[in-house]
Amino acid sequence: MNITVVGTGYVGLVAGAGLADFGLNVICVDKDVTKIELLKNGVIPFYEPGLKELVERNVRFGRLSFSTDIQKAIKNSLVIFLAVGTPSREDGNVDLSFVKEVSMTIAEIIDDYKVIVTKSTVPVGTNRWIKTIIDENKKSNDISVDIVSNPEFLREGAAVEDFMRPDRVVLGSDSQKALAIVKDIYRPLYLIETSFIVTDLETAELIKYASNAFLATKISFINEIANFCEKINGNVHHVARAMGLDGRIGPKFLHAGPGFGGSCFPKDIKALVSMGKEHESPFQIVESVIRINDGQRKRVVEKFDKLMDGIDGKGVAVLGLSFKPNTSDTREAPAIYVIEELLKKGYDISCYDPEGMPEFKRIFPEDRIKYFNDPYSALKDTSCAIILTEWNEFRNLDLNKVKAIMKRPIILDMRNIYNPQTLRAMGFVYDSIGRP
Ligand code: UDX
Numbered sequence: 004m005n006i007t008v009v010g011t012g013y014v015g016l017v018a019g020a021g022l023a024d025f026g027l028n029v030i031c032v033d034k035d036v037t038k039i040e041l042l043k044n045g046v047i048p049f050y051e052p053g054l055k056e057l058v059e060r061n062v063r064f065g066r067l068s069f070s071t072d073i074q075k076a077i078k079n080s081l082v083i084f085l086a087v088g089t090p091s092r093e094d095g096n097v098d099l100s101f102v103k104e105v106s107m108t109i110a111e112i113i114d115d116y117k118v119i120v121t122k123s124t125v126p127v128g129t130n131r132w133i134k135t136i137i138d139e140n141k142k143s144n145d146i147s148v149d150i151v152s153n154p155e156f157l158r159e160g161a162a163v164e165d166f167m168r169p170d171r172v173v174l175g176s177d178s179q180k181a182l183a184i185v186k187d188i189y190r191p192l193y194l195i196e197t198s199f200i201v202t203d204l205e206t207a208e209l210i211k212y213a214s215n216a217f218l219a220t221k222i223s224f225i226n227e228i229a230n231f232c233e234k235i236n237g238n239v240h241h242v243a244r245a246m247g248l249d250g251r252i253g254p255k256f257l258h259a260g261p262g263f264g265g266s267c268f269p270k271d272i273k274a275l276v277s278m279g280k281e282h283e284s285p286f287q288i289v290e291s292v293i294r295i296n297d298g299q300r301k302r303v304v305e306k307f308d309k310l311m312d313g314i315d316g317k318g319v320a321v322l323g324l325s326f327k328p329n330t331s332d333t334r335e336a337p338a339i340y341v342i343e344e345l346l347k348k349g350y351d352i353s354c355y356d357p358e359g360m361p362e363f364k365r366i367f368p369e370d371r372i373k374y375f376n377d378p379y380s381a382l383k384d385t386s387c388a389i390i391l392t393e394w395n396e397f398r399n400l401d402l403n404k405v406k407a408i409m410k411r412p413i414i415l416d417m418r419n420i421y422n423p424q425t426l427r428a429m430g431f432v433y434d435s436i437g438r439p
Contacts, residue, residue, distance in 0.1 A: 007080040009105050014122050014155045015086030021166040023061035025191045030076045031069050042069040050331035050358040053163040074112045086122045095273035097126050106133045110140035118181045120151045124211050130204045149181035152204050154211035160329030171198040175207020215271040216289045221256040222263050223295040229259035229437025239437030259436045261417040262299035264326030264335035300340040316386020316410050319350045323392025325359035333362045338391045355381035386411040393418035
């Protein structure tokens with residue numbers, strides 16, 4: 004069976020390489036010529052552990068290829084996966100222009116039956132809209148398409164693992180024929196007893212938003228608990244651990260920090276709120292989650308101001324620019340807000356991130372902040388270090404060296420990666436989140 008995957012971002016590239024690894028013939032297409040050229044030369048345009056090897060292996064076996072010729076790819080495929088971007092518009096609604104463009108292309112060129120599988124996160128109702136666009140614009144009434152909503156739940160930094168061993172696969176469709184074809188594609192996952200949820204289009208679309216909104220709620224919840232802990236001298240670590248041992252709550256997504264970022268949570272929860280308003284069924288909890296998350300970034304700056312009160316140093320080191328470890332992605336990263344505020348206050352920023360710097364330079368060019376190739380060079384002569392991402396390499400810094408090279412040994416650890424007592428005993432002025 005030939006499969007086309009349209010869009011070679013995180014979702015499309017991982018899905019394309021993953022499906023090829025299932026033994027299928029996959030062609031990944033994108034209109035971005037540079038990206039396709041890079042991929043043809045074995046270069047992955049972003050950092051994602053394990054992806055390069057997966058792509059290389061499947062290209063070598065002839066099951067995976069890359070092209071900008073979307074027409075030809077679609078003509079030769081029975082199944083077309085949509086993995087194009089669905090960015091947020093200013094008003095919080097989702098911009099579906101790429102989805103529309105691909106749907107029109109499909110309509111114009113198909114001459115036999117196709118199954119369209121939507122992997123992009125799209126608002127409830129979009130899959131039915133895609134079918135309408137294709138049905139209204141196709142060349143002949145003898146040609147038919149079926150749509151399957153198949154939301155993707157992969158996490159950046161663990162995307163390959165999440166695709167190959169997902170917690171669940173969600174398939175929504177009105178067509179038994181299309182469902183049978185897509186189930187067949189995912190047959191290797193049946194062997195590892197993955198749970199499949201088969202439902203209608205709208206429910207499948209909603210599952211993705213409900214899942215992300217719930218996870219974001221957990222994070223904002225624990226961040227509020229952490230803020231309260233600071234008032235009562237409590238310890239959020241102990242609260243989270245004890246809560247997490249209750250099987251009904253679970254231990255994951257209870258790490259307090261500078262607030263969530265990334266390409267999914269901020270965008271998806273805004274879209275859910277927007278859908279709620281449209282259907283006059285407001286998502287009040289999720290509305291609060293957005294407010295709390297915005298407030299959490301501001302807290303980083305408040306905590307910094309408190310630490311630096313009366314201190315005349317202007318140099319600040321920021322360790323961690325990506326929105327979380329193991330990714331080069333800096334979209335909606337807390338570092339963007341924090342650095343912008345510190346620049347407004349007149350601080351000089353030195354920063355380091357293992358993978359996020361090339362992308363970050365597009366937001367903050369080198370004439371605004373200084374980039375270094377290791378954490379120690381970034382820390383040298385600064386009066387405060389702010390840890391914003393919990394990369395493993397920040398967990399084991401040589402603290403004696405750090406103390407010796409900083410102008411003042413002040414650390415604001417927004418990911419709670421160090422032990423407060425140990426650092427204070429070493430002579431650091433240390434603050435973290437929700438811990439005494
Ligand atoms: C998320 C979902 O997990 C995934 O299922 C969906 O498909 C896309 O969105 P991702 O954005 O890659 O994945 O990152 P994730 O690991 O979920 O983290 C999101 C954000 O929450 C990060 O900014 C992270 O730092 C933050 N976070 C996560 C916390 O602050 N505390 C936690 O306990 C967990």
